[in-house]
Amino acid sequence: MAVKAARTRMIRRWRRNMDVLDDTEYVTTLTTLSEGSVRRNFNPYTDIEWDSPEFAVTPDDERWILPATDPFGRHPWYQSQPRQRQIEIGMWRQANVAKVGLHFESILIRGLMNYAFWVPNGSPEYRYCLHESVEECNHTLMFQEMVNRIGADVPGMPR
Numbered sequence: 001m002a003v004k005a006a007r008t009r010m011i012r013r014w015r016r017n018m019d020v021l022d023d024t025e026y027v028t029t030l031t032t033l034s035e036g037s038v039r040r041n042f043n044p045y046t047d048i049e050w051d052s053p054e055f056a057v058t059p060d061d062e063r064w065i066l067p068a069t070d071p072f073g074r075h076p077w078y079q080s081q082p083r084q085r086q087i088e089i090g091m092w093r094q095a096n097v098a099k100v101g102l103h104f105e106s107i108l109i110r111g112l113m114n115y116a117f118w119v120p121n122g123s124p125e126y127r128y129c130l131h132e133s134v135e136e137c138n139h140t141l142m143f144q145e146m147v148n149r150i151g152a153d154v155p156g157m158p159r
């Protein structure tokens with residue numbers, strides 16, 4: 001169905017400036033990505049077995065000890081701490097990494113939604129932006145669930 005011409009000059013100008021339909025390569029890429037999002041997508045509550053025994057959060061689990069690849073993990077002060085303290089710090093750190101991740105994704109989603117708000121009817125950018133936002137929202141749900149299960153009241157990103 002053809003999109004009706006906008007009523008005001010300002011809206012016509014907006015639409016003209018955001019029209020991508022003449023860029024066939026870009027449109028093809030957006031279409032491919034959007035169709036891919038329908039075939040493959042992620043749901044944190046069906047794709048992750050949160051209640052499986054290996055994901056149980058227990059206070060004495062040495063898997064939380066930070067590895068040497070982590071700047072804190074390789075620090076002599078951290079390595080001099082008792083095992084239990086290393087575990088606690090590791091849990092807090094991993095929870096905060098997840099919180100920073102979801103804050104970052106939240107900013108990304110806001111940008112996508114702000115852009116998509118102005119996209120003209122019929123633009124393939126709208127569908128792509130929304131599929132991507134849905135995917136990123138699912139990632140933030142996953143990260144927040146992880147933070148909640150760890151039980152550390154982490155701040156995430158600094159202001």
Ligand SMILES: [Fe+2]
Nearest residue numbers: 105135136139
């Ligand atoms: Fe993500």
